[in-house]
Amino acid sequence: MHLPLSNRQFQPQFDRVAEADSLIIASERSPEQLEIDATVPFYFETRFRGNMGMYAAVSTVAEYLSAHEGWFCRCAKPMSAEPLGKNGYILTVGRFGSFGYEVEPKMGVVLLPPEDNEYVMYSVPVPDYTPPGYEIDYSASMKLTEVAAEATDWAMQNHYKKAAVYPTHLTQVEWNLQLKVAVRFPKFINKLPHSLIQNSGDRLLAEIVRQVSPRLTYKVQKDFHDNLGLPIPPKQSRPFVNV
Numbered sequence: 109m110h111l112p113l114s115n116r117q118f119q120p121q122f123d124r125v126a127e128a129d130s131l132i133i134a135s136e137r138s139p140e141q142l143e144i145d146a147t148v149p150f151y152f153e154t155r156f157r158g159n160m161g162m163y164a165a166v167s168t169v170a171e172y173l174s175a176h177e178g179w180f181c182r183c184a185k186p187m188s189a190e191p192l193g194k195n196g197y198i199l200t201v202g203r204f205g206s207f208g209y210e211v212e213p214k215m216g217v218v219l220l221p222p223e224d225n226e227y228v229m230y231s232v233p234v235p236d237y238t239p240p241g242y243e244i245d246y247s248a249s250m251k252l253t254e255v256a257a258e259a260t261d262w263a264m265q266n267h268y269k270k271a272a273v274y275p276t277h278l279t280q281v282e283w284n285l286q287l288k289v290a291v292r293f294p295k296f297i298n299k300l301p302h303s304l305i306q307n308s309g310d311r312l313l314a315e316i317v318r319q320v321s322p323r324l325t326y327k328v329q330k331d332f333h334d335n336l337g338l339p340i341p342p343k344q345s346r347p348f349v350n351v
Contacts, residue, residue: 148298149243149290152309156317158348160281160325161262161341162332166225166254169279172332173227173250176219183327195219198234215244225252241292248285255280262345289313314350321348 162169172179180197181189188200201213216232231246254277257263263278289309297305325346333340 149292150302150305150309151288151290152306152313153286153288154310154314154317155284155286155351156321156348157282157284157351158321158325159346160283160329161260161345162279162281162329163263163275163338163341164279164332164336165275165277166252166279168336169252169281169332170222170225172335173252174222179328179331180219183324183331185327192216192232192234193218195221196232213242213244214239215246217246226250243290245288245290246285248283251282253280253282254278260345262342285317287313287317318350322346 176195177191184197184199190198192198196216196218198214198216201215214234214237216234217229218232220228220230227250229246229248229250231244257276257278260278260280291309293305325348326340329346330340
């Protein structure tokens, strides 16, 4: 399961990524230096895919995911999530930065009703809000597949065998996400080598998702199993890779 990115609590880790590459530049800049160059945006992109195992049949998992007004805001924390229409939310993602330049992204997302046990989520504009120097294009999908318990490498754990509910078939949630960000940097950053900006931005974007993904997947998995009174599946049930 995937939701877009995380919040301020991870900022020290992101700072270390920048410091390791010697990218931190003093943040005290003149108004002229901080002027956004709106004509030359940089485009950064990252893609991930993974799985999330559930100790329940597909119909039970689908019922839970479809009732997103219950789990979405709970599992999005510590991000701020506000309802947007019937199937959407406004997320205040948190403060991120590199090169001494920081942004606090806000984005709208819509989770469409499922078709053939497949869910699609994508970004939408936030009403009455103009992003200051950035644009986000986010898309993700989840596909529910029923699998035999004995065919998985994570389900046959002792705590699962002892559970009161022991279905013979479980659910594998296969997910994919693509995140693109366009940033119009202040002019002083555009004086740096463009290859340095591009490579560092792509790497930072991937690192954000790599840090946030396990936490968000765990929260959704735990919330679902807590509702059923079942133990959460082991860590092996939620692998993910950068593609």
